[in-house]
Amino acid sequence: MAETTTQTHRIDDDLQVVWAGATDQGRRRDTNQDAFLARFPLFVVADGMGGHAGGEIASTSTISRLDAVVAEGTVSTESIEKALELAVADIADHPDTTDEGTGTTLTGVFLDDGEGVPRWIVLNIGDSRVYLQRDDRLVQITTDHSVVQELIAAGKLSPEEAEGHPYSNVITRAVGASELAPPDxxxxxxxxxxxxxICSDGLTKELTDYGILHFLRGNADPAEAVEAMLAAALKNGGRDNVTLIIVQVETHSGSTAVESGE
Incomplete structure (x- = not known):
């Protein structure tokens, strides 16, 4: 893991976006098939899957195509979906893509001001996740595209039972060498x-939602929070590659709280 640093982008006279991200191979994997992009206004994590080098090909191809979108300065749902179509072609054409299960999750956020009022757009394909901490509460914004999530939604499985379910790693949507379904x-x-x-399931396998909130509460700086969560995930087993980005909105004073004008 490279040194984690906090980066900042000023949105307007009042607000700035501050972020940090990191990825680690974990303690049990031979390679790291995760990849991430943290480049304003787009912040995404991709968790690759597939035999041999397949997962790494899928995640890095997807991140590369999205990085090009940021470089062009046209981040939108349309430009993202066009980039994902190109990534699917890249994955299919790669000489080392031989496994039919090759693909990657993709999840994250981007800041959209297309209608004149800046807002976040959360996007998701697969079972990597986006959480939002607001008013000292942590809420999962994304819905997993997975077999166990479908069973939970159908009332056939409880969230507690899902954790140890034999199909817990089976996802129902991915960016890969097949027809692409658009993100949610x-x-x-x-x-x-x-x-x-924003994280791969290597984090959520090792930390509960309360654990994530605990480290957010204890670390105001994004880089320090990333490092604390990553260290805890590795200490708890590090059974998978672990990748996370923390993105926060602050006033220019550096406070993450809205300052009262009264």
Whole structure:
């Protein structure tokens, strides 16, 4: 894992976005098939899957295509979906893509001001997650595209039973060498004090939602929070690659709380 640093982008006269991200191979994997992009205004995590080098090909191809979108300065749902179509072609054409299960999850947020009022757009394909900390509560914004989530939604499985279910790693949607389903999107109001956690399931396998909130409460700086969560995930077993980005909205004073004008 490279040194984690906090980066900042000023949105307007009052607010700025501050973020940090990191990835680690974990303690039991031979390679790291996760990849991430943290480049304003787009912050995404991709968790690759597939035999041999398949997962790494899928995640890095997807992140590369999305990085190009940021470089062009046209981040939108349309440009993201066009990039994902190109990524699917890249994955299919790669000489080392031989496993039919090759693909990657993709989840994250981007800041959209297309309608004149900046707002976050959360996007998701697969079972990587986006959480939002607001008013000292942690809420999972994304819905997993997985077999166990479908069973939970159908009332056939409890969230507690899902954790140890034999199909817990089987996802129902991915970016890969097959027909692409578009991401799910959720719009979230831009508010000072909000903090997003964007992560692969290597984090959520090792930390509960309360554990994530605990480390957010104890670390105001995004880089320090990332490092604390990553260290805890590795200490708790590190059974998978672990990747996370923390993105937060602050006033220019550096506070994550909205300052009262009264």
């Amino acid at each position: 999107y959720v719009a979230v109001e831009l508010l000072a004090g909000d903090r997003f956690v």
